[in-house]
Amino acid sequence: MRKIILSLCILLCAVGAYAQNNFQILVKEKENKSAINGVTILIKGTNQIAKTLESGIASFNNIPNGAQTFIIRNVGYEEQSLNITFPIQQLSPSIVFLSSSEDELEEVIISSTRTSRSIQNTPTRVETIELEEIDEKSNMRPANVSMILHESTGISVQQTSATSGNASIRIQGLDGRYTQLLKDGYASFGNFANGLSVLEIPPLDLAQVEIIKGPSSTLYGAGAIAGVVNFISRTPREKADFNFILNQSNVGQTNIGGFGMQRNKKFGYSILALANFQRAYDVDKDDFTELPKTKDFTIHPKLFFYPNERTTIILGNSFTKSDRTGGDIFVINDGTDANHRYFEKNTSIRNTSTLDFSYKTNGQDLLKVKTSFNFFKRGIAIPDYSFDGINYNSYTDISYLKNLKNHSLIFGANLVYDEFVEENQSPELSKDFTTKTGGAYVQHTWDVSEKFKLESGMRIDFVQYFNSYYSKNEAFLLPRISALYKFDEKWSSRIGGGLGYKTPTLFIEQTETFQYQNLLPLENVNAERSYGGTADINFKTNIGEDWMISLNQMFFYTKINNSTILLQDASNFFYFENTKQPVRSLGFETNAKLIFHEYFKLFAGYTFTNAKAEYLPFTQDIRLLPKNKLNLALLYEKERNFKLGLEGYFTDKQYLYNNLQTSPFWEFGFMAEKVFGKISIFINAENFTDTRQSKYKNVVNGSHLNPSFDDIWTHTEGRTFNAGIKLKL
Template identity: 25%
Template sequence: MLTNFTIKSKWIGIVLLMFVSISVHAQNSLSGTITSNNKPVDFASIYLKGTRLGTSADDQGKFELNNVPSGTFTVVVSSIGYKTLKKTITFNNNEKLTVNFQLVEDSSQLDEVVVSGTMKEVSKLASPVPVEVYTAKFFKANPTPSIFESLQNVNGVRPQLNCNVCNTGDIHINGLEGPYTMVLIDGMPIVSGLSTVYGLTGIPQSLIERVEIVKGPASTLYGSEAVGGLINIITKKPSAAPLVSTDVFATTWGEVNADVGVRYSLGKKVDGLLGVNYFNYSNPIDNNNDGFTDVTLQDRISIFNKFSFQRKDNRVFTIAGRYVYEDRWGGEMNWEPKYRGGDEVYGESIYTSRWETFGIYQLPTEELINFQFSANGHNQNSVYGDTKYLADQYIGFGQLTWNKVLGKHDILTGVAYRYTYYDDNTPATAKGDDLENNPAITHLPGAFIQDEIELNPQNTLLLGMRYDYNSLHGGILTPRINYKWSSKNNRNVLRLSVGNGYRVANVFTEDHAALTGARDVVFEDELLPETSWNGNINFVKKIYLEGGIFIGLDASAFYTYFSNQILPDYETDPNKIIYSNLDGSSVSQGVSLNVDVDFKNGLKINAGGTLMDVTVEEDGRKYRQLLTERFQGVWSAGYTIKSLGLTIDYTGNLYGPMRLPVLGELDDRPDYSPWWSIQNIQVTKNFGEHFQLYGGVKNLLNYTPPSNSIARAFDPFDENVVFDTDGQVVPTPDNPNALTFDPSYVFAPNQGIRGFLGFRYTLD
């Protein structure tokens, strides 16, 4: 026993001696401060690669890492919003090292470059105008055939379907209807008037770098139509795009979408980027049993090409072009092209052909002077039952801007000119008692100036003024003012803005209901331009927590007051749409909040909500605007399992009740929509750096609107409707609710649950 005890004691002593020896030799330490631009980076992570040793900096950027073994290690320093820094350090016995680390901000994460707020490239943080930026990765969490549908997951932005039959739609921003939103590609206003309806479809998503959204009037810089806000689609630079990018997916409903992008060179000084998008849906489905297609059938192709020219002193010259052709139809299930335009079988068939070109050329001068230009042509051949709508539109736009920095003043000034030609077969382009054809031609010259004043590093003031002369309506002045304050560490940013907007309306190009033939169109007076005043308060806060957790808060309050607003009146007479300038006022007001949370373990959550009130006051009566929700919520949650190369995305939206256009007092359909939600889930698997396979389920809850959304779908030509001498519907045993055929009672898509599967291939 004694011998055994002696042996055990001996081994215990050896183990203790080894432990003490290791402890003595492990008393190395590393300390220092982590900064960026001479400012501390709080709660950054520091660890030794290949070990379990790590720590976090405090709120002053200081850190201390103890018990470091001797040897050579790679020290990794990381923080959300900054590029990860790696440095090799050798530790000797009992050495206390002091090393300071300087991190570089990573604009690709939190501080993207934006152009929409001030018409020039600035960091999102520095912009005095609040600009929301959504990268291509954001939209990949819920792949769709077009940007129009992708915007359903952006807070305060809602794709609105305007027809149950042909699925024509527009984009609502903060409750304001589609015509109040300007759409741009690479900063050029190529979408307006007739093309507003279709301008967001057919843009190859494989070529999209990011989407910038400004909420509220931007008329000082962009002129007419930027009343509710603007959506700027930024395409990739040819020199920075992948050599080949492919994205193809299909759904269980039979939809097929293909995006292909190719980068190429023409000689040594010309880089090109070619993109092709093809979408096809040819499978008529009628799950709600109303006799009509639930979803419009489509055959669409879009070709996009962009050139970038290398010039002396890196001056800019890019030019791009796009062509879109679409054949879409919806209607009774037995409709065929031979019935197009007739009154035997009801169908809505639309042929759209559109081309556009746009670019920017920096003049070879010492001063920064740019010439921006765009042109587009749009031909539409549509039939709505036996009602035809034939239209042509051509728009030419040119703009010369000069940017000059004078001390604390960053001045941007310019002149612009827009030419618009519009012709159709409606009363909009007819004159005289004999309705002689009279195409509308509008000249719109304008000039603007803005001065961005850096009062000090924390305070910026932006003053802007624009004057346009509309050849039909005269001069229009649109001023605005923006103010930005940021804290010294840029973790808190406050922006205030007040602006004025105006818009010249053409109801036949903007309101699908005016075309269907289901109601007569009535103009009470000549329509005058709409004007609005908007105020916006925006506060952004960035929070960095221990453990590499980042929280971003973006809160806004908005108020827009309209005068002369043009709203369609569906309610005075259920058989008519009456258009006139509002003899009163309209107000859109509300608050919104976006929350971004990034965890170090790969979980990312983005959620937002907008509470709004859009009301109209006229003749002492106050009421809610049609098809406008009081609440909208969106969310996107993604989790990446790096060891498996697997990402899971859960996206969705939630909408509150909207007031709906019912057909008179006897219409038994609800006046308001219910709460409704569209939710989706997707799983993405990476195979190496170039190939992705993804799939999932859209509309998990299988939500669809009521099956009676189309009034009298069984009698689309009103053959069995009885009218009195005043043109009013007479209730009969066959029509007790005094209804006529009407597809405008629509608030949500009819497409139910469906699976999808796709792949992406990228070659750099």
């Protein structure tokens, strides 16, 4: 009898030990209740990690006694936790339902390479600015995307006017005309519109920003020598989403805006509306504005039609009206008199209509048709001079994506028409110019293995550009290749390169600074051509369960031949001609990210740029370009609760157009946001150490009646504080 009792005790103990040491979790999709494969589950405080199988079940063995927390994570889903006290007797797996995370899904899919792949499997190097960061930067500057780009590694927003604040984008140190700006794949911001483009793109409706650095003309044609910046809009989901923002700053800026979207089975919509008001602001009391008096308004509705599960039709129309007046603050407030007469007034109207058609076949191939028409009218006025013009731009692209086993093939063709018409100008000085482009392209993405991905492409463009003085026909053959190799789960590398070109334009940073006065029409100027590439290496790993570190080291090189340069003749007229001396840009970017317990996030970015224009006498360094830049950001966040951030930026010396060098400088910023359910309140202190150019030297020279202005190389408005409220429904 004793032996029987002893045997039973041993058996019960064994069962108890088994019950307390083994555990199973079944993970399902909350909406359709289907099992999810590949979900990562870890036990907090231990090194035990498991992944779900095709059945959705993950198993753990030898779990210590006591309270244990299981963390369930998967890309595209909201993180869940499960608290269990051991020992426990489990008769069936514990079920956990995961809800899809819209923000996460929008972050990881790349559309700029046309294949709609996840970023981890895209051979072309694409950087993304995610929804979380867009939301943070839009708190600082809800009016436009300039803050989002200015604080990104390797990108700078170059102010071109001391009084009106117009600006352009530089990538890898190259002028703004070499970067192509896109909104949902449409190029509506080049040439004449370039000086105001980043000031007229609001961030409120953006899901993410995709950046391809280096030659990208194979994908997008002319103008993508330095790279491409594609602003991706949010698309509606069945759950309605409404966002409203009210912002006020100490420099006199007020922003009021809203964005809403929703869809059902057959129809959907999204709408963005934003109004911005800026009072004339003179921080250094020299009677000239650092920020112009501004009124602008944007409205952007979209309609989505879903006739069936395979077809999507999107109709959109974006309208922006802007009025900006800078200069002598007495003239702005009270009008001209004998001692005050200088002003700079910019008025613009931009309207872009778009149509997208997508059809998926049975084999998940994709036919896409995109077409747009853009109208941009701008007027510039200063005392005794005005410049008015209209830019018409139309774009049509047809592509077909064929998916095969381990292969993706894209065939496409597009037509681009761009015409500038100057108003109220004598025929001999008219700057009218027209460009017509017809192109065809093919791109092949090959998954050679799980570790090696290869992408190659070819475009041929036939371009005609002309005005009253000359006409040119050119053909451009544009190959491109890029590769991704994954050494293991932690290490990977990308390398790529290609050719590019840029058709002639009068509208660059230098001509913007003097409002195109005494600028002669283009004559016998040919397109610029380039070649270049990038290479990088990436490292990402988890240290324990609380730390994550990622590093990216990228190198770049671009050479531009047949560059167009601005010259001045004996009669003080400006004109363009090609030069045989090239422009070269080379350097590297270093990015590091450290995350602790998902609450603390440290970002660091360093850029070294050595860009030279060999046609320049004496000093060949490209002007207004620092060789060294450093970005630092520390963020502490509890999701849907509060957020605190501290940022620091170092900018090295820069050469001005008079061959003098500027001083290096630091700038710092602070932000905080607190969430109360559907309402959040935010405050920001941008450049709170008050770094500004007028502390080094007067920006405005000469008399009030005939002033001249220095090159702009840092902040002119000084420190900025703003606060606001957001409502999310």
